[in-house]
Amino acid sequence: MLRLTKKADYGLMALKFLAEHEQSPSLSAKDIAEAYHIPPQLLAKILQRLTKFGLLKSHAGMNGGYVLSRSAREITAFEVILAIDGPFFITSCDTGTRSCDLANHCTIKEPLRRVTESISDVLKAIRISDLVEQDRVAVEGRAGASLKGAQHPLVNIAARN
Amino acid sequence: MLRLTKKADYGLMALKFLAEHEQSPSLSAKDIAEAYHIPPQLLAKILQRLTKFGLLKSHAGMNGGYVLSRSAREITAFEVILAIDGPFFITSCDTGTRSCDLANHCTIKEPLRRVTESISDVLKAIRISDLVEQDRVAVEGRAGASLKGAQHPLVNIAARN
């Protein structure tokens, strides 16, 4: 529970992959799916949603594919999750349109709404470029050796808000 | 998505209710269920899990019920959610026991693990007593009038980590 869906996972992976290949004219859903062993048709749909949401630009036809519509530094994890999984609330009631039937009795809604905001802020502070950077550091750390200090950029990012 | 289950909601509400009635010798699942119009049997199960997890103490038989096993200030929202919904991960893979089959290709796992930690920290900073306090303030604000300054205790809590 309180977990990301696979779709959101795939979406983040795809964006990260596109960010790492920004020099390419465009990459197809198939290219990305093969790189990560993701079901191609499923990924295609995800990329379509991201396109509809304005995070990607698509190009149909031969040699077509997708490119980031903005710099990787201007796309946040929050936007990706929002695009794929829709708005999220930490309370199970309050689906956005109308409040739950417990409205009058549910006394934790307001407190938890603030928690939701805090979590949103964390996700808004994570950029696709951070994923690239963080992963690069992790790989180097694994291949190389010393794992000391300042190796948790994302934590720092989350704390810096 | 990324939302709390109703069970976790109910659990938090119940703990808050118990915290508000700490002077009572014990409250039954039925008492609490009626107060919030929650299905009694469902709430009973939730309270049983919380008991098993050590957050509540139960007492069977006539005039039985539940009491907090600790002070409301020593129980966090994180523990409640963990007890009811199990461990949560922001990545859909990595269910705890073994990593997903994408292990080698999934390059965002490590970065997102840090995000999970940040969110956990937020939830760990929320105590049941905060829910009580925060709700009290909200009610007063609604009944009374002025809504200025320092009215977002939970946000402050989340930020103070």
Added chain:
DNA sequence: TGTAAATAGGACACAAACGGTCGTATACTC
């Protein structure tokens, strides 16, 4: 101009999770 490769998107099938109920056993009080 035709073919192949790509996006776009609706419909559907399967599986897992969630929400809730039922029945029964057990513990405790009076």
Added chain:
DNA sequence: GAGTATACGACCGTTTGTGTCCTATTTACA
């Protein structure tokens, strides 16, 4: 011993998540 409460396993219907299939459309290139 009766009544009330917790403890817990089994079950069921609904929803959500994951993935596939099929068709239409766009585009590049031979």
